[in-house]
Amino acid sequence: MSNRTKLENGLTLVYEHIPSVRSVAIGFWVACGSRNESPAEQGISHLLEHMLFKGTEQRSARKIAETIDAVGGHLNAFTTKEYTCYYVKILDQHLRLGLELLADMVINPLFAPEELEKEKNVILEEVRMYEDNPDELIYDLMVQTLLKDHPLGHPILGTPESILRTSREDLIRFKERFYTPDNSCLAIAGNFEVSRLVEECNAFWRNLRGSFTPGESSPVQTAGTTCLRKKDTEQVHLCIGVPGFHRKHQDRYGLLVLNNLLGGSSSSRLFQELREERGLVYSTGAYYSAFRDTGLFSIYAGTSRKNFPRVLSLIWKELKRLREEPVPTEELNRAKEQIKGNLWLSLENTTNRMTRLAKSELFYGRFIPPEEVLAAVERVTAEDLIRISSDLFQEEQVTLAALGPFQEEDEAVAKGWKNDDATDPD
Structure with missing residues (x-):
């Protein structure tokens, strides 16, 4: 309590x-x-x-x-x-x-x-x-x-x-x-x-004193683009990002579920497709960060330069699939249960409990009990995920950043990775 x-x-x-x-x-x-x-x-x-x-x-x-x-x-x-x-x-x-x-x-x-x-x-x-x-x-x-x-x-x-x-x-x-x-x-x-x-x-x-005067907050403006940085690395490291939801957005729990099933665990779609089925990566995942007035949803993968185009195509294929096909009930329930389990297990640590108290106070001005979070997660439907995916994964707002030992021809790959004809063949 x-x-x-x-x-x-x-x-x-x-x-x-x-x-x-x-x-x-x-x-x-x-x-x-x-x-x-x-x-x-x-x-x-x-x-x-x-x-x-x-x-x-x-x-x-x-x-x-x-x-x-x-x-x-x-x-x-x-x-x-x-x-x-x-x-x-x-x-x-x-x-x-x-x-x-x-x-x-x-x-x-x-x-x-x-x-x-x-x-x-x-x-x-x-x-x-x-x-x-x-x-x-x-x-x-x-x-x-x-x-x-x-x-x-x-x-x-x-x-x-x-x-x-x-x-x-x-x-x-x-x-x-x-x-x-x-x-x-x-x-x-x-x-x-x-x-x-x-x-x-x-x-x-008692000796902590002073009064805070808020400053002006500049509006967030985003536009999908591509950035390739040449760096002498063994792998190409890529990150695909889109604007997400701010921390009070009504769909934030839906995006949390979407994050989990896309790249939040070893049973997630990206891990299974890119690593287990194709053997193209060692590390991949999806991440959701929520801020006061915006959010960021990102996907990471590390792969060889040779497999860079294929990995990009497969990621885009998964994003399109989320926009078009309902997530099966079993997969959706598994993602929800993992979120629930992770939350309850984290509460066995006093530092994590202290962190939840502080973030609730700073961000919401009230304590948000775990039961409230889990109830919101449970309400997420397959239809919600299609709607959220359609909202977020639009071509014009998807940004690709990558660094690695690039050559000139990689520029064309990075510019055309969302084309339908670039989709990886089965």
């Missing part, structure tokens, strides 16, 4: 008491990510996340690491396109330490100039590492191609140029603008003394 309250400074606290476990997960979530950055600020959200681990007035970066290791806990953070999360998972007996450590990092960072310069170099190495992982790089390339110059299309890590020019003052101003009680929430799930939780949260988090 989840609970929601406001701390003395206006910070929303959402929590779930789970007395059957020995752990507690604490997360500070702020509604700020790469989409909130100006073109000159690209990567500042991620750099700020790193710098909160680099020392406070009470603790050095080493002391922060030693403090959590000394109690066998886990401390980490991540930045996305629309939010940033700092979290700690710790034994229940160390709840106060977890609350105090996280609050100290978020509220009292030093932003020491020498630490900032070192961390810039760390992130530049992270960018280089990312460039060496084409199966990850291709997704960013697809998003940038599909969303053009919209902030959602910016890379979360930023660019080397934007990282290097970010100053200590830039970080302080950015943090003061977004890291406020009314633009954040504190989420806690696990075993704790319920009667004392609010008092202890107030004690450690």
Whole structure:
């Protein structure tokens, strides 16, 4: 059973008491990510996340690491396109330490100039590492191609140029603008003394201050296109993307089911057709990302240059099939049951429960119980999937991004892969 309250400074606290476990997960979530950055600020959200681990007035970066290791806990953070999360998972007996450590990092960072310069170099190495992982790089390339110059299309890590020019003052101003009680929430799930939780949260988090002023949001505009990038890789890595549904769209659960049966598991259509039946890929899958005002649905596959045209044709054949043929009842039920099973199994982890609390609060302003999600999934019909597929998989809005050891003739393949006569023969 989840609970929601406001701390003395206006910070929303959402929590779930789970007395059957020995752990507690604490997360500070702020509604700020790469989409909130100006073109000159690209990567500042991620750099700020790193710098909160680099020392406070009470603790050095080493002391922060030693403090959590000394109690066998886990401390980490991540930045996305629309939010940033700092979290700690710790034994229940160390709840106060977890609350105090996280609050100290978020509220009292030093932003020491020498630490900032070192961390810039760390992130530049992270960018280089990312460039060496084409199966990850291709997704960013697809998003940038599909969303053009919209902030959602910016890379979360930023660019080397934007990282290097970010100053200590830039970080302080950015943090003061977004890291406020009314633009954040504190989420806690696990075993704790319920009667004392609010008092202890107030004690450690009362110094988080400020008021958030929303900025203007630029509209999302997309158009289907093709982008091939030559890169010396062993495989061609391709990503096909279309605009999806925003996170409050009435068809979001239908797209979740569609995602699962198309590429969400080893029994999915793409995995079975491309890998098991044809032996053309090792890795393939489909992914759905929902944002405040839009969404992204994408398909990934890695294959040889020789098989690049065939894989494209087979993927398009599956997309057309979804638009034209009802999904058999057995297949539809299997996709639903997998979603249900994955959700219930994920709830056996306190970090996952904490994450659900926070996302419900940040995105919907209320807790969405698992039963509500599963009931919505169960209502999805085969007719819904045809309608959704027909809406999304239109030729003019499908984007293809690919990178690999391309030759000139591959340009023609990429331009004509949706032609009917390009369909792979049985």
